[in-house]
Amino acid sequence: MPVKYVIVIPDGCADEPIEALAGKTPLQAAKLPAMDALAAQGMLALANNTPAHLPAGSEVANLCLLGYDPDIYFTGRAPLEAAAQGITLGPHDWAVRCNLVTVENQVMTDFTADHISTEESTELLDALNGLLKQDCPIESKLEFVPGVSYRNLLIYRGDENTPAPFSNETRSSAPHDLTDLPITDDFPRGLGSNVLVDLMNRSVELFAGHRVNQKRIADGKRPATNVWLWGLGGAPALPTFEQNHGVKGVMITAVDLLRGIAALVGWPRIEVEGATGYLDTDYAAKGRAAISALENYDVVCVHIEAPDEASHEGRHEAKIEALEQIDTHIVGPLVEALAKHGDYRILVTPDHPTFCSTKKHTHGMVPLVIAGTGVEADSQTTYDELACDSAGKKFEKGWDLMNAFIVKT
Structure with a gap:
């Protein structure tokens, strides 16, 4: 039976310590039992998806996260969103x-x-x-x-x-x-x-x-x-994800940028009713859609924009709430469903940091956890920036992460 893969992207959830949270980050302050359980049984690390000479935005960061070197494949954010709308760009467009x-x-x-x-x-x-x-x-x-x-x-x-x-x-x-x-x-x-x-x-x-x-x-x-x-x-030109890694994927998102990246890497999209790309999104519906998608796809990628939107509004409590909703309605149910499919791996990681204090994207490492078949546990027991830093493993080039996540056959 082939390995099933899930990628959960809580957009912009990485942050810095916040005084109002007694010096904790939103990830540290949030109650995240499902993510912490993954941390206890899996591997924590940091990854740099935003090279210093490129924009610290989702366009670069998500390409990196999915295994594409932005110095080779990134031409700009708008072309990715054009792909989401089915707009084909010619060589002079x-x-x-x-x-x-x-x-x-x-x-x-x-x-x-x-x-x-x-x-x-x-x-x-x-x-x-x-x-x-x-x-x-x-x-x-x-x-x-x-x-x-x-x-x-x-x-x-x-x-x-x-x-x-x-x-x-x-x-x-x-x-x-x-x-x-x-x-x-x-x-x-x-x-x-x-x-x-x-x-x-x-x-x-x-x-x-x-x-x-x-x-x-x-x-x-x-x-x-x-x-x-x-x-x-x-116009960008990307090899498909399947060409790079030998597995077929699908994207669940409410944001055109991620829809466009999915189109360019050869992933179909699942549109979820109630998914808004904002804090009022239907987290449970996205979780259910992802579980259903496991029947037909090797890789299911769930992107949630809400933590990033909360950061842009400078609302750390709303960011914590979004993270807890993701943990309860997406990560937890997906882990339970994956166990019924045999061998599996799950990755939880934001694309880039977005600080509530500045309300903007920033360069820097993001925390990640990988758990599942063949993943050796480290000594960490919580999923947050400090624990991932303490684990000592880093992907200085974020596009190398997929090669570690996907099992080579």
């Missing part, structure tokens, strides 16, 4: 991530525009598409493509005669890393940045009087003051 945000007095008040609805964001982007100048060689090849809520795309369709005005040197800043910070010095920079900045500025005037924002303000919600363009890149 580029994708740009487009957030709808709330900026007040040149400060990033809310990188989600108060979690604007998909319907509202679609209406705003349709209006912005109407401003694109069809007699301009560059703008005629641009289109805003609605996604989910505040997460959207700008697509450039180029050709040999009109290649994209951007390059790998075009720099941009993730809006979720600017929460409550001034944005004056964080507009796009470098080749082609003038195109992006111009569109961002034009959106301000358009959105200010738009009926969507007028209604949001009347309803006591934050308006979407403008688009924020970032994370741009050309």
Whole structure:
């Protein structure tokens, strides 16, 4: 009987000691009996999924976590999200991530525009598409493509005669890393940045009087003051996970970035009703979906965005609650189900740290636990940053982790 594998990714759950938690991290403060049981019977370690010269974000970190060297395969965040929407990028095409945000007095008040609805964001982007100048060689090849809520795309369709005005040197800043910070010095920079900045500025005037924002303000919600363009890149080319490791996987997530990575590595996706990509997600439904998926797939990957969202809001208690929900409704039931399938291995690890104190992603090692068939237990009995550091094992190159996790046949 083949080995069954489960990967649980509590996004951004790694943190630093918090004074309000008596110097504990959220992982240390949370009650996590299922994860601690894995720690007692398995192997703890640290992994670096965010090389210092690359963004400390989920786009790089999750590629690393799944075994892909980002220096070879990472072209930008937006192309990964384009893949999630089934958008194929040609050799001259580029994708740009487009957030709808709330900026007040040149400060990033809310990188989600108060979690604007998909319907509202679609209406705003349709209006912005109407401003694109069809007699301009560059703008005629641009289109805003609605996604989910505040997460959207700008697509450039180029050709040999009109290649994209951007390059790998075009720099941009993730809006979720600017929460409550001034944005004056964080507009796009470098080749082609003038195109992006111009569109961002034009959106301000358009959105200010738009009926969507007028209604949001009347309803006591934050308006979407403008688009924020970032994370741009050309088409990536990845070998499939099965080509690399000989096993077939599936992704369970509510986030387009992970959907896109799944598509590019050859994994189908399971969409779970009630999975929101936020703190109100249906944890139990995701757990049930993962257990069901074990019947048909070698590798089941469950990504949960909630801990990261809590960190971006600076809410350590909400982060603890999310972790406890993951432990109760996902990790615990999955371990019980795996035992019925014979040989198995389970990996629990975040992609990157996200500190509640700064409300942003950061570089650094993340804690992980691997348990199951053929995994020799170490002396640690809890799953948290300190225990994983004390275990003494490190994956300095995060993309090496999969080679240790997947049993070679």
